[in-house]
Amino acid sequence: MIRKMGITWHLRLRMAEKGMFQTTALQPLLAERGIHLSREQVFRLVTGTPQRLSTDTLAALCDIPAGETGTSQPRPRRATVRRPIRRETADQDGRRPEPHPTAPPDSSPRTV
Known part of the structure; x- marks a missing residue:
C-alpha cells in the first residue's frame, strides 16, 4: 500500500503573526526577492x-x-522552559539517597 504524505500549511497564520492580514501585502515582498506571482x-x-x-x-x-x-513591534520570542536540576541531598541522618536501579554506576572515586 502506498503511504500518503502531506504537510500542514500555516502561511496565513504566520502572516497574521507578523501583522499582515491581506494577501496583497505579500506580493511586493516576494517581488523584492525575485518571485513574481x-x-x-x-x-x-x-x-x-x-x-x-x-x-x-x-x-x-x-x-x-x-x-x-x-x-x-518585534515578534515575541518563545520562552525557554528550564527544568530544575535534581540535586542529591542528604536525608536527616546524613546519608545520601540510593541511586535509581537503572542508573549507571558512578565510576568516579570518592574520598571519605
Missing part, C-alpha cells in the same frame, strides 16, 4: 495548501522577516 497566485498560496512549490518561493517566504511587514 500574480495576485491570484499569491491568494491561492496563502489560503490553501500548495500541491507543488518551488524551492525559490519557499526560500523567499522563509526570508521575509517581521521587520519588513510594516509592524513596529
